[in-house]
Amino acid sequence: MELLSGADMLIRSLEAEGVEQIFGYPGGSVLHIYDALYRHKTVEHFLVRHEQAAAHMADGYARATGKVGVVLATSGPGATNTITGIATAYMDSIPMVILSGQVPGHLVGEDAFQETDMLGVSRPVVKHSFAVKCASEIPETIKKAFYIASTGRKGPVLIDLPKNVTNPADLFEYTKPEKVVMRSYNPVSRGHAGQIKKAVDEIMRAKRPIIYSGGGVVQGNSSDLLVQLVEKLGCPITCTLMGLGAYPGDAKQSVGMLGMHGTYEANMAMHNADVIIAIGARFDDRVTNNPAKFCTEATIIHIDIDPASISKTITADIPIVGSVQQVLGDMLGQLGRTKDSVDAEALEAWWARIEEWRGKQCLSYDVPVGEKMKPQQVVETLWKVTNGDAYVTSDVGQHQMFTAQYYKFKRPRQWINSGGLGTMGFGLPAAMGVQVACPDKTVVCVTGEGSIQMNIQELSTCLQYRLPVKIININNQALGMVKQWQDMQYDKRHSHSYMESLPDFVKLVEAYGHVGMRVDDFADLEAAMEECFALKDRLVFMDIYVDPNEHVYPMSIAGESMKDMILSKTERT
Amino acid sequence: MRRIISILMENEPGALSRIVGLFSQRGYNIDTLTVAPTDDETLSRLTLTTRGDDRKIEQITKQLNKLIEVAKLVDLSEGAHVERELMLVKLKASGVQRAEIKRTVDIFRGQIIDVTPALYTVQLVGDSAKLDAFVDSIGGASVVEVVRSGVSGIGRGDKVLAL
Numbered sequence: 001m002e003l004l005s006g007a008d009m010l011i012r013s014l015e016a017e018g019v020e021q022i023f024g025y026p027g028g029s030v031l032h033i034y035d036a037l038y039r040h041k042t043v044e045h046f047l048v049r050h051e052q053a054a055a056h057m058a059d060g061y062a063r064a065t066g067k068v069g070v071v072l073a074t075s076g077p078g079a080t081n082t083i084t085g086i087a088t089a090y091m092d093s094i095p096m097v098i099l100s101g102q103v104p105g106h107l108v109g110e111d112a113f114q115e116t117d118m119l120g121v122s123r124p125v126v127k128h129s130f131a132v133k134c135a136s137e138i139p140e141t142i143k144k145a146f147y148i149a150s151t152g153r154k155g156p157v158l159i160d161l162p163k164n165v166t167n168p169a170d171l172f173e174y175t176k177p178e179k180v181v182m183r184s185y186n187p188v189s190r191g192h193a194g195q196i197k198k199a200v201d202e203i204m205r206a207k208r209p210i211i212y213s214g215g216g217v218v219q220g221n222s223s224d225l226l227v228q229l230v231e232k233l234g235c236p237i238t239c240t241l242m243g244l245g246a247y248p249g250d251a252k253q254s255v256g257m258l259g260m261h262g263t264y265e266a267n268m269a270m271h272n273a274d275v276i277i278a279i280g281a282r283f284d285d286r287v288t289n290n291p292a293k294f295c296t297e298a299t300i301i302h303i304d305i306d307p308a309s310i311s312k313t314i315t316a317d318i319p320i321v322g323s324v325q326q327v328l329g330d331m332l333g334q335l336g337r338t339k340d341s342v343d344a345e346a347l348e349a350w351w352a353r354i355e356e357w358r359g360k361q362c363l364s365y366d367v368p369v370g371e372k373m374k375p376q377q378v379v380e381t382l383w384k385v386t387n388g389d390a391y392v393t394s395d396v397g398q399h400q401m402f403t404a405q406y407y408k409f410k411r412p413r414q415w416i417n418s419g420g421l422g423t424m425g426f427g428l429p430a431a432m433g434v435q436v437a438c439p440d441k442t443v444v445c446v447t448g449e450g451s452i453q454m455n456i457q458e459l460s461t462c463l464q465y466r467l468p469v470k471i472i473n474i475n476n477q478a479l480g481m482v483k484q485w486q487d488m489q490y491d492k493r494h495s496h497s498y499m500e501s502l503p504d505f506v507k508l509v510e511a512y513g514h515v516g517m518r519v520d521d522f523a524d525l526e527a528a529m530e531e532c533f534a535l536k537d538r539l540v541f542m543d544i545y546v547d548p549n550e551h552v553y554p555m556s557i558a559g560e561s562m563k564d565m566i567l568s569k570t571e572r573t
Numbered sequence: 574m575r576r577i578i579s580i581l582m583e584n585e586p587g588a589l590s591r592i593v594g595l596f597s598q599r600g601y602n603i604d605t606l607t608v609a610p611t612d613d614e615t616l617s618r619l620t621l622t623t624r625g626d627d628r629k630i631e632q633i634t635k636q637l638n639k640l641i642e643v644a645k646l647v648d649l650s651e652g653a654h655v656e657r658e659l660m661l662v663k664l665k666a667s668g669v670q671r672a673e674i675k676r677t678v679d680i681f682r683g684q685i686i687d688v689t690p691a692l693y694t695v696q697l698v699g700d701s702a703k704l705d706a707f708v709d710s711i712g713g714a715s716v717v718e719v720v721r722s723g724v725s726g727i728g729r730g731d732k733v734l735a736l
């Protein structure tokens with residue numbers, strides 16, 4: 001029998017879950033835990049400069065590896081600072097465990113110093129939360145938290161830890177829990193064989209099928225099965241913003257991203273399809289546009305692990321609740337056995353139409369001579385210089401959409417962005433988390449001069465831990481996405497979307513001990529980027545000045561169907 | 574349409590607030606709510622009534638089912654069921670009114686559980702419509718205070734909501 005304090009049990013429990021790295025910031029209520037971290041030395045801790053960044057780092061780490069990201073923050077302001085990061089992870093179903101300190105149990109409810117009802121504050125943005133009342137509950141609570149975070153539809157789980165439960169003076173018997181028993185949580189449901197059969201039959205009858213693949217394929221580690229399915233069916237595939245990379249973006253059957261800033265061919269193919277096979281995607285409003293006008297011709301097959309995602313916004317004709325991995329596996333099995341085959345002739349005609357749509361070249365853009373570099377050129381050059389192989393995180397705005405459109409992702413988990421919440425400030429800390437997880441890989445953060453300033457302080461963390469993230473700042477001297485909407489809907493009244501007094505980013509990053517570069521001419525861009533990526537062990541910040549007036553196109557016309565798009569400043573469908 | 578959703582859930586702190594939070598967060602309404610532990614002290618039974626079309630109710634039940642502490646739930650209004658609500662009501666009862674009120678209470682099979690020279694306190698059990706009807710027949714002018722428990726319900730026949 002082993003006697004341990006709550007703080008020691010906590011570290012041991014993290015070890016038992018295979019946790020090697022955590023992200024956090026100390027304060028009064030978690031000092032016992034920090035002391036245990038110091039003594040054990042088994043779990044590596046990364047000290048951020050703002051707790052929001054700790055959550056985004058854990059998130060980036062989780063997205064890149066599939067493992068649970070772990071955050072540690074003190075009570076009150078430390079904990080509340082993580083909220084945006086937790087909400088970001090929640091919206092994108094990212095497995096995360098947040099350990100938040102709390103005032104000692106006897107002070108709870110008395111408005112004690114740095115007391116916040118963190119269970120209450122976080123409730124709408126966590127998958128679940130626990131309040132630990134006694135140290136002896138710690139091992140089991142940690143085990144449950146990791147189990148809940150990483151199974152079913154994944155998500156963040158918060159554990160509230162009053163200071164007294166980690167007191168080093170109070171020792172309790174420690175036994176490592178072998179397995180979790182939770183009678184009311186049974187996340188593994190098998191996709192119904194009959195429904196899968198129905199889906200296969202429907203697919204075999206399809207004349208104009210399309211696969212619409214989402215983040216669930218990435219989070220569910222099923223991209224190999226997806227690739228097999230696409231090959232087997234010979235049909236087009238479109239990926240959501242969250243699903244990019246699950247199928248190689250430069251492969252022939254990929255029609256690119258769909259939705260608000262999706263390609264013409266992807267949105268047209270969706271609109272004209274007779275069978276839509278939705279896999280781990282949730283018919284988000286940024287995809288469907290007006291639900292009443294959404295793909296009215298199509299039979300919809302919807303595979304998702306979360307029953308609540310099915311028929312939430314768009315009614316599924318053939319719903320299949322189950323893990324993408326299991327369902328796709330079974331589906332491929334059935335497809336292998338069936339004597340039917342896809343209607344080759346119809347498929348050929350379908351592809352002919354798609355080629356026509358592709359012929360529109362919706363992603364082409366003008367580069368007037370003598371004018372400013374285009375943001376699209378930056379992303380295309382980045383793709384070229386990194387061989388399309390880097391881990392790429394982004395912030396939120398035009399630069400995010402350009403990256404999604406022009407960087408053809410090859411692998412799942414290669415593209416990391418805040419899709420659901422759209423959190424500016426996500427990019428840099430997320431990239432740092434990815435770099436911690438993959439120290440030898442090239443990690444790029446594509447950002448804007450607006451977003452980067454939301455967590456710029458993390459440059460200091462990068463120096464401390466020598467995280468050689470490459471920051472590509474697409475500097476359009478504006479909150480570009482906001483300005484685009486104002487151009488289009490508010491008669492160019494640019495209310496507060498212009499950033500005055502931008503810092504000299506080169507000097508700024510130099511002050512933080514890193515390398516800064518400024519590029520104004522496209523002619524210099526490629527060479528400068530080569531130089532940037534050659535500096536393998538340094539953080540390099542490229543401040544790239546681009547055309548401040550560029551818009552992201554295509555863009556769907558609000559309130560209409562998927563086929564209705566604005567294609568350029570002068571052309572619509 | 575009015576629905577009665579009955580939930581079997583872990584009797585743990587925080588579980589109730591998660592259920593209530595889900596309703597406000599997703600813009601659903603709770604009309605009535607009752608909750609108490611069952612014979613098994615680790616489980617609570619919660620009954621709530623809400624309103625919505627089939628699609629909305631389906632979303633509500635799916636979202637509720639996702640809550641970790643929710644073990645099982647049933648939409649009682651989908652099948653045959655019994656629903657009951659308890660009402661305690663204080664009524665002005667003096668002079669000629671006194672006898673009249675007593676008669677109405679009898680008709681509704683209520684009980685007078687407390688009296689003062691000027692007041693009756695009445696206990697009434699039934700479905701919500703019956704309680705409404707009682708208050709209507711008494712007439713608003715006589716009603717001093719109304720306390721209603723919210724709806725409890727149970728399936729008819731062999732149907733059981735248990736682990």
Ligand SMILES: Cc1ncc(C[n+]2csc(CCOP(=O)(O)OP(=O)(O)O)c2C)c(N)n1
Nearest residue numbers: 397398399424448449450451478479480481
């Ligand atoms: C935290 C946060 N605040 C506000 C917004 C709204 N918003 C979306 S895009 C955008 C502009 C982003 O500007 P920048 O980072 O420079 O990117 P750009 O669009 O110029 O490429 C804003 C303000 C947001 N997504 N997140």
Ligand SMILES: [Mg+2]
Nearest residue numbers: 448449478480
């Ligand atoms: Mg900008």
